[in-house]
Amino acid sequence: MKITNVEALKRISIEVRKGIIEAIYSAKSGHPGGALSCADILTVLYFNQMNIDENKPNDLNRDRLVLSKGHASAALYSVLAQKGYFSKEELKTFRKLKSSLQGHPDMKKLPGVDMTTGSLGQGLSACVGMAIASKLNKAGCKIYCILGDGEIEEGQVWEAVMSASKNNLDNLCVILDNNNLQIDGTIEEVGGMNNITEKFLSFGFNVLNIDGHNIESIIDAITTAKQTKGKPTIIIAKTVKGKGISFMENKASWHGKAPSEEEYNKAIEELDKAMLEIM
Numbered sequence: 001m002k003i004t005n006v007e008a009l010k011r012i013s014i015e016v017r018k019g020i021i022e023a024i025y026s027a028k029s030g031h032p033g034g035a036l037s038c039a040d041i042l043t044v045l046y047f048n049q050m051n052i053d054e055n056k057p058n059d060l061n062r063d064r065l066v067l068s069k070g071h072a073s074a075a076l077y078s079v080l081a082q083k084g085y086f087s088k089e090e091l092k093t094f095r096k097l098k099s100s101l102q103g104h105p106d107m108k109k110l111p112g113v114d115m116t117t118g119s120l121g122q123g124l125s126a127c128v129g130m131a132i133a134s135k136l137n138k139a140g141c142k143i144y145c146i147l148g149d150g151e152i153e154e155g156q157v158w159e160a161v162m163s164a165s166k167n168n169l170d171n172l173c174v175i176l177d178n179n180n181l182q183i184d185g186t187i188e189e190v191g192g193m194n195n196i197t198e199k200f201l202s203f204g205f206n207v208l209n210i211d212g213h214n215i216e217s218i219i220d221a222i223t224t225a226k227q228t229k230g231k232p233t234i235i236i237a238k239t240v241k242g243k244g245i246s247f248m249e250n251k252a253s254w255h256g257k258a259p260s261e262e263e264y265n266k267a268i269e270e271l272d273k274a275m276l277e278i279m
Contacts, residue, residue, distance in 0.1 A: 003047045007278055009215050012082060013043040014275045017244045018268060019078030023094035023101070025264040030095065030103070033254040035075035037179040037212070037239040038146055042079040044218040045144060054084040057111035061139050064130050066115040068123020069148035069177065070104040071256070076113070077101050085112040121154025123147070124174065128160050131172040131232075142226065145174045150182030153191035158203075164232040165204035173225040174205075174234040177212065179241040181252045196236055205234045212237025245270060 003009055016039045024030035042065075046052065050063040067076045074094060081088045086100070093099035100110040104118030115126045127145040134141040151157065164172055176196070180186055187193040200207050206228045210217040218237070225233035241255070242248030245267045259267055 006215050009043055009047060010278050011275060012047055013040045013215070014244070014271050014278075015082055016043055016075065016078045018271050019081055019088065019091050020074045021245070021259065021264060021267045021271070023074045023077060023091040024258045025261075026092040027095035028258045029256075030074050030258055031071045031256045032074070032245075032248060032259070033181065033241040033251070033256075034069060034148060034177065034179065035072040035078075036243045036245060036248065037241050038069075038072060038075050038177045039079070039243070040213050040215060041146065041175055041177065041218055041237055041239075042075055043082075044215060044222065046079050046083050048219055049222045050144070051142065052083075054080075054112070057085060061141060063142040063144065064114040064127070065144045065146070066117060066123045066127050066130075067105055067146050068117055068127075069120065069146060069151055070117030070123070072146075072148070072177075073101070073103060073105050076105055077110075080110075080112045083112075086110070120148070120151045121156040124157055124160040124164075127172060127174075128164050128167070128169065131164070131169040132167055134171055135167075135169070141171065143169075143172045145172070147174060147176050148182070149176055149178045149180060149187050149193065149196070150190065152176070152196070153187070153193055161200065161203045161205070168230050169232045170229050172232040173222060174232065176234060176236045177239055178236050179239040179243075181241045181250070181255065183252065183255045185252055200234045200236075204231055206231050208233065208235045210235060210237055212239035213243055244274065 094101045105113045107113045131143040208221045221235045248254040
């Protein structure tokens with residue numbers, strides 16, 4: 001069921017963030033910063049935009065989502081649990097032995113995961129293949145790829161970008177989680193990555209720049225991507241690493257560590273307060 005009410009989507013995104021914190025705290029490991037920054041994007045995709053059915057996770061005509069920044073798996077798992085692909089209680093098994101919720105998404109272990117990811121830079125190549133296949137078999141599937149901004153320092157990303165443009169893949173929508181931080185600092189400091197808009201324009205992409213935490217803007221941008229013909233679209237979503245948890249926001253140190261008990265309780269308290277503010 002497609003949810004169009006913006007306030008309802010905001011509430012879901014808070015629940016997604018709670019699931020992220022719950023999973024990572026239970027595992028005592030994980031990547032909260034980049035998972036929290038893409039929570040609003042995933043919420044809009046799964047609850048408002050994508051043609052999917054949690055009761056038919058292998059439907060050949062479904063839209064696909066590839067979380068290329070696979071280390072942010074807690075975000076994908078949390079939104080899948082909210083959508084009903086599996087029980088929310090299962091989030092507490094994150095990263096544990098024999099759990100379906102591995103540290104990086106595994107399509108062979110969990111329904112709803114469309115591509116196994118983790119080695120950065122590879123997800124977009126898979127999406128290009130999916131988009132070409134959808135064109136060839138006239139399935140009408142939309143293919144979505146979430147990239148990290150640190151991830152686009154990988155050369156394979158640009159090979160995939162070139163191929164997507166050459167093949168006029170207007171059924172491909174790339175969303176860049178542009179939180180400006182990676183494990184060792186800002187993307188400019190680490191890899192010298194700048195002028196991202198101009199780079200994608202030069203490769204023939206339709207480029208949209210938005211606030212990646214504004215639900216209305218995310219909906220509008222994805223809708224525009226669907227309507228764009230003859231070229232792939234990238235949505236450069238300006239986000240905040242650790243969004244929603246005050247002591248995690250804009251801190252590179254929260255790229256890959258779990259909260260303590262005290263920090264976990266404070267994070268849940270902040271999210272509960274945020275929920276009350278929009279109810």
